[in-house]
Amino acid sequence: MTRAIWFIIKVAIVVAIAVWLANHPGTLAINWQGYVVETGIGIAILIGVAALAAGIVLYRLARAILGAPRNFGRYRRSRRRERGYQALTRGMVAVAAGDATTARKMARKADGLLNEPPLTMLLSAQAAQLQGDDRAAKEYFTAMLDRPETAFLGLRGLLTQSLKAGDRVEALQLARRAQSLQPNTPWLLGTLYDLEARSGEWAAAEGTLQQAVQAGAINPDDGRRHRATLLLERSFEAERRGRSDSALSHAQAAHDLLSGFVPAAARAARLQMAIGKHKNAAKTLERCWRVNPHPDLTSAYREVVSSYDPMTRVKMFEKLRNHAPNDVESLLAVARAALDAQLWGEARAHLTKALEMRPSRRVFQLLAELERAERQDEEAARAWLAQAANAPADAAWTCTACNAVSPSWGGLCGHCGAFDSLEWKTPTVSMSLMSPESAPAAIAHHATEPVTGQPGVAPGGQIAPQGAT
Numbered sequence: 001m002t003r004a005i006w007f008i009i010k011v012a013i014v015v016a017i018a019v020w021l022a023n024h025p026g027t028l029a030i031n032w033q034g035y036v037v038e039t040g041i042g043i044a045i046l047i048g049v050a051a052l053a054a055g056i057v058l059y060r061l062a063r064a065i066l067g068a069p070r071n072f073g074r075y076r077r078s079r080r081r082e083r084g085y086q087a088l089t090r091g092m093v094a095v096a097a098g099d100a101t102t103a104r105k106m107a108r109k110a111d112g113l114l115n116e117p118p119l120t121m122l123l124s125a126q127a128a129q130l131q132g133d134d135r136a137a138k139e140y141f142t143a144m145l146d147r148p149e150t151a152f153l154g155l156r157g158l159l160t161q162s163l164k165a166g167d168r169v170e171a172l173q174l175a176r177r178a179q180s181l182q183p184n185t186p187w188l189l190g191t192l193y194d195l196e197a198r199s200g201e202w203a204a205a206e207g208t209l210q211q212a213v214q215a216g217a218i219n220p221d222d223g224r225r226h227r228a229t230l231l232l233e234r235s236f237e238a239e240r241r242g243r244s245d246s247a248l249s250h251a252q253a254a255h256d257l258l259s260g261f262v263p264a265a266a267r268a269a270r271l272q273m274a275i276g277k278h279k280n281a282a283k284t285l286e287r288c289w290r291v292n293p294h295p296d297l298t299s300a301y302r303e304v305v306s307s308y309d310p311m312t313r314v315k316m317f318e319k320l321r322n323h324a325p326n327d328v329e330s331l332l333a334v335a336r337a338a339l340d341a342q343l344w345g346e347a348r349a350h351l352t353k354a355l356e357m358r359p360s361r362r363v364f365q366l367l368a369e370l371e372r373a374e375r376q377d378e379e380a381a382r383a384w385l386a387q388a389a390n391a392p393a394d395a396a397w398t399c400t401a402c403n404a405v406s407p408s409w410g411g412l413c414g415h416c417g418a419f420d421s422l423e424w425k426t427p428t429v430s431m432s433l434m435s436p437e438s439a440p441a442a443i444a445h446h447a448t449e450p451v452t453g454q455p456g457v458a459p460g461g462q463i464a465p466q467g468a469t
Helices: 002-023 041-097 100-113 117-130 134-144 151-165 168-181 186-198 202-215 220-240 244-257 262-274 278-291 295-304 310-321 328-340 344-357 361-375 378-390 441-446
Strands: 027-032 035-040 396-399 422-425
Touching: 035 041, 117 134, 117 151, 134 151, 151 168, 151 186, 168 186, 186 202, 186 220, 202 220, 220 244, 220 262, 244 262, 244 278, 262 278, 262 295, 278 295, 278 310, 295 310, 295 328, 310 328, 328 344, 328 361, 344 361, 361 378
Parallel strands: none
Antiparallel strands: 027 035, 396 422
């Protein structure tokens, strides 16, 4: 609509000029070199316009002829660039499809057509990775470090290769370099935190964990659990350095962060006992028992009440049971105390109820012990033990990453080195328990003297396995 209006306006202007010239006729005379040229003013204007149009045409023709070589070169470069980007696109598609041969072919073609090393180096590195040529991929990624615009991509590629090769030392260095370039990248913060934790750099890992949670790389609930685990590991580290106050403060902080975190409660209670605060230790265990009754808490509680006579210990365990009266662990804890006090009837009543609620190897084993202690009935004891052998496996500290079973809790899996991967659950596969001697260096830092020197305390103040119940 606007164009039509504008066209009508221009036609009106031309018509108006033509009418004006028709109403105002005149003559134009040119006298030059003895020649006299006379014509009407309208004809003169038409000749001028025609001459101007011819000049414009001639100018453009001359410009096209003179600029032809340059325009041809520009066309060739544009065409070359277009073909290069087509090769680059096809190469990326080949990488996504896992076609290593086509990816490498397109990478060489794009490299020859484009003068953009950052893009072609990345494609070449990915093609080399697809073909399993790690050496060539590493060379490409390393070359990318020389350019600021590709340094982060190069570091990511080298980091991926280091993780694949299992070289966590180099991976940690690369992750830190990458973080200095892109400090708030979520995936990088998650990777850096995991590497620092696996390397035992607990304080650094705690700081990185906070950044990862803020960046959304780790959800807040998992972040709380991971931080409690880090605090517990810092407690072990402080103890090895002879800093008992810091060891207790870190363990207490972990317990305050997650009151139902069994390792933190047991650790804090044992450290409190070591300085003579038995009442505080009992309260710590009772607080956790309300949320998560557990055999490891039973072991720690037995140490708290070990100085009392057997009858008093039974009363103390009955008090503990009141915090979770309908849980099997409460019944087993009181039954164990009753066995030690030779209260056979009470022990049998609790074990019978536990057997009705959840048959398990531990229940059958305690019943066998009861038959031997009360009636010296070896035949009945063997019958209970036979049922124990056929019963489903009891829950144990099991790695969620590799399904390995550990005799005690640790921040690092002794089999695969994963951090904060041990959960109390029934193992999904049959695997032998790992002893501290067979565990790799990932958990060797726990192998120190007991915190309290009392029986049932695992090395380094770790929680005793369920068999101690």
